Amino acid sequence: MTALAEDIIPRFARGVRLREDPVRGGWSLLAPERVLTPNPVAVEVLKLCDGNRSLSEIVDELAARFSVDRARIEADVEALLADLRAKRMVELL
Amino acid sequence: MTAPPPLAMLAELTHRCPLSCPYCSNPLELDKRSDELDTGTWVRVFEEAAAIGVIHLHLSGGEPGARRDLADLVRGAAGAGLYTNLITSGIGLDRPRLEAIAEAGLDHVQLSIQDVDEAAADRVAGLAGSHRRKRDFARMVGEIGLPLTINCVIHRENVARAGDMVHEAVSMGARRVEVAHAQYYGWGLQNRAALMPDREDALAAGETVERLRAELVGTIVIDYVPPDHFARFPKPCVNGWGRQSLNITPRGRVLPCHAAESIPGLEFWNVAEHSLADVWQNSPAFNAFRGTDWMQEPCRSCARKEVDFGGCRCQAMALAGDPRATDPVCSYSPLHHLVREITGGTHEGEGWTPRGREQRAKDEPIPLPVS
Ligand code: SF4
Numbered sequence: 001m002t003a004l005a006e007d008i009i010p011r012f013a014r015g016v017r018l019r020e021d022p023v024r025g026g027w028s029l030l031a032p033e034r035v036l037t038p039n040p041v042a043v044e045v046l047k048l049c050d051g052n053r054s055l056s057e058i059v060d061e062l063a064a065r066f067s068v069d070r071a072r073i074e075a076d077v078e079a080l081l082a083d084l085r086a087k088r089m090v091e092l093l
Numbered sequence: 094m095t096a097p098p099p100l101a102m103l104a105e106l107t108h109r110c111p112l113s114c115p116y117c118s119n120p121l122e123l124d125k126r127s128d129e130l131d132t133g134t135w136v137r138v139f140e141e142a143a144a145i146g147v148i149h150l151h152l153s154g155g156e157p158g159a160r161r162d163l164a165d166l167v168r169g170a171a172g173a174g175l176y177t178n179l180i181t182s183g184i185g186l187d188r189p190r191l192e193a194i195a196e197a198g199l200d201h202v203q204l205s206i207q208d209v210d211e212a213a214a215d216r217v218a219g220l221a222g223s224h225r226r227k228r229d230f231a232r233m234v235g236e237i238g239l240p241l242t243i244n245c246v247i248h249r250e251n252v253a254r255a256g257d258m259v260h261e262a263v264s265m266g267a268r269r270v271e272v273a274h275a276q277y278y279g280w281g282l283q284n285r286a287a288l289m290p291d292r293e294d295a296l297a298a299g300e301t302v303e304r305l306r307a308e309l310v311g312t313i314v315i316d317y318v319p320p321d322h323f324a325r326f327p328k329p330c331v332n333g334w335g336r337q338s339l340n341i342t343p344r345g346r347v348l349p350c351h352a353a354e355s356i357p358g359l360e361f362w363n364v365a366e367h368s369l370a371d372v373w374q375n376s377p378a379f380n381a382f383r384g385t386d387w388m389q390e391p392c393r394s395c396a397r398k399e400v401d402f403g404g405c406r407c408q409a410m411a412l413a414g415d416p417r418a419t420d421p422v423c424s425y426s427p428l429h430h431l432v433r434e435i436t437g438g439t440h441e442g443e444g445w446t447p448r449g450r451e452q453r454a455k456d457e458p459i460p461l462p463v464s
Contacts, residue, residue, distance in 0.1 A: 013268070015201045015240035017176065023098050023146035030176045032201045032242055032269055033316065035100065035148055086310050088268045 004055055004078050009093045011051035016089045018046050031089050045077050049090065055081070096335060096374055096383065098146025103340045103351065104135065106152060106166065109159040111184045113219035114207065116246050116281040116288055118351050119155065124343040132162045134364065136169030138341065141369035143173040147339075150175040151203075155343070158185035164193040171198025178203055183230035184223060188237075195237050202234050203242040204265075209257040213250060231265035244271035247298060247320075248288040255298035259305045263313050272302050273318035278352035278407050285435070292436055295320045322436050326397060327404025327420040334382035334406060339373065347372045349379055352407040356416045382406050382416070389417050391425045 012018070017030045018038075027043045029036040038046060044065075048058045059077055063070040084090035108123040130138075139150065150170050157163055158181055170177045178201045179194065186194075206227055208214035214224035234241045243262035247255050255272055262270035274295065275281050275288050290298070299319055306315045321328045331338050331350045340348040345364040353359060360377040373379060381387065385398050392403040403409075404420020412421040413428050421428040 013240065014238055015268075017200070019174075021146075021148075022174075023144075028148065030148060030200075032178060032203070032240065033149070088311070088314055 004081065004092065006056040007054050009051060009054050010049045010058070010081050010090050011093065012049060013089055013091050018043075029089070031087070034087075034089075036089075041076070042080055045080055049081075051093075096379070099142075099337055099339055099373060100147065101149040101151065101338045102142050102147045103151045103153055103338070104138070105340065105342050105351070106135070106154055106157045106160045106163070107343050108155040110155040110182065111159075111220060112156070112182050112223065114217055114246070114280075115284040116248060116275040118276065118279055118281070120279050120352070120354055121283070123155075128344040129160075130341075130343065130345045130364070132165050132169075134345065135166050136173075138345075138364050138369055139166075139170040139175060140173045141364075143175050145370050145373055148176055149178060151178045151180055153180040156182050156185055158182075158190070164190070164197045167194050167199050168197035171200075176200050181205070181230075182218075182223075183227040184220065186230070188233055191233060191239075192237060195239055199239060201242065202239050203244055203271075204231055204234070204267075206243055206245050206258065206261065206265075208245075208251045209254050209261045210251075217250070228265065231267070235266040240269075241265065241267045242269040242271060243267040244273065246273055246275050247290070247295075248275045249290045249294075252290040252294045252298050256301040256305055259302065259309070259313065259315060263309070267313060269314040269316065271316045271318070272298075273316075274298075274320035277322075278355060278411065282411055289322070289435065290320070292323055295323050321405075321408075321422045322432055324422065325424045327401050327408070327422040329401040330405035330408070330420075333402040335373075335379040336383070336402075339369075339379075347376065347378075349382075350407065353378060355407050356410045387417055389419065391423075391427075392419045395425065 015032060018027060019030065021028050026037060029038055029046060044062060045058065048061060055077065059070060059074045062073050062077070081090055081092065085092060107126065107129055108119055109126060142150065152166065152170070157179060160166065167177055177199050179199055180203045183204045204227060206214065206224065207217040208224070211224045215221050231241060243265055245258045258272055259270055277285050281288060299317065302315060302317045306317070309315065335349050340351050341364065342348065346361045347364060347369070348354060348361060354361070359381055362372045362376040364372070367376070388398060388403055392398050404423055406416045408422060409418040409420050410416040412431050418428070419426040421431050423429065
């Protein structure tokens with residue numbers, strides 16, 4: 001997989017929503033005919049995909065918050081975004 | 094036994110429709126306009142659905158655009174927190190109404206097409222000019238900014254163009270396409286001889302679509318519903334009876350799947366008399382085939398019984414005459430020869446009965462704005 005540019009800004013495609021599930025608990029990412037249940041780390045990534053933050057800002061913030069190696073976080077975030085882009089759930093501007 | 098929360102609900106807002114596709118999944122006996130639930134009742138049902146865990150709400154029909162209160166219904170559903178999907182023929186919704194519906198909080202539009210060839214598409218739909226109007230509708234959906242899925246039903250006449258349907262969906266601006274082989278219930282069962290493709294054609298369509306799925310990653314998401322009559326094992330129909338989904342008819346009967354009324358002896362409850370939570374947990378129809386205790390052999394001792402749940406109850410009813418039987422589509426079924434006779438038999442191809450013409454003629458016509 002090719003690395004994503006640091007300055008791209010990820011945002012949800014229209015019709016894609018992250019929301020808390022009041023009945024089952026946890027978070028779900030909703031799209032047409034799809035309900036994904038992201039793990040807690042992915043939820044934190046997705047919450048930062050607000051259409052304003054760039055990829056590097058998202059990684060910085062997570063690295064600071066969880067005090068984990070930046071390169072590892074970057075790889076995880078990129079993998080998540082590439083997967084969601086292939087599913088046409090996330091747009092990378 | 095407490096049933097886990099449902100994920101999806103299909104609201105058949107009306108059976109009225111300007112089209113008359115011969116594979117229509119609506120029952121042969123259509124609900125009349127005067128029997129349809131009113132706005133307030135639907136909105137209450139949407140709120141009850143969200144409260145018991147429903148995530149996706151499919152607003153369907155017939156043609157949901159035939160309901161003049163569609164924007165209010167969408168507003169009610171979105172207000173309840175449901176993910177709202179409008180399943181439409183694209184005929185009967187003009188731009189101001191679609192804009193109003195988008196503003197009311199609609200999440201997604203799913204537009205049906207019948208073919209890529211205009212003349213063939215119009216013949217299947219039973220309406221001249223319908224395909225062109227669908228293209229216009231798709232453009233309008235894009236301009237308003239709503240995400241679009243195209244869905245098309247594959248049958249004998251268009252099976253060679255399954256791949257073209259995917260390209261048509263791309264050119265219509267869709268992010269997702271559903272290519273689904275016809276299901277043989279209701280009108281589809283009635284017209285099975287004319288609709289069932291030959292085995293080689295059905296399998297070739299599947300291969301084409303799978304190839305496109307890989308080629309078009311990131312461009313369009315493809316969902317393919319294979320023809321279960323040609324498979325070794327049946328489909329896990331509705332992912333198991335009463336496990337994930339429910340279906341509400343125009344007059345408020347709650348069904349475990351849209352064809353469930355074809356099974357005699359099931360007792361369906363109506364939202365006018367019961368809360369949705371009560372229906373989901375306690376209605377006899379939902380409990381009839383929950384779990385695996387109702388199964389007969391060979392399902393009862395089969396390793397796949399929690400994988401495909403014994404296939405489809407309505408198909409077991411239609412082909413084996415017993416809703417508890419193993420779906421005869423399954424190669425382990427003692428009645429599997431019935432399916433081989435259907436798929437290997439000669440086809441009349443003599444044309445079909447258009448869906449629900451008589452009922453529609455008796456009913457009020459739906460307004461068709463000129464686009
Ligand atoms: S025997 Fe029943 S459970 Fe086993 S594969 Fe066939 S339908 Fe499924």
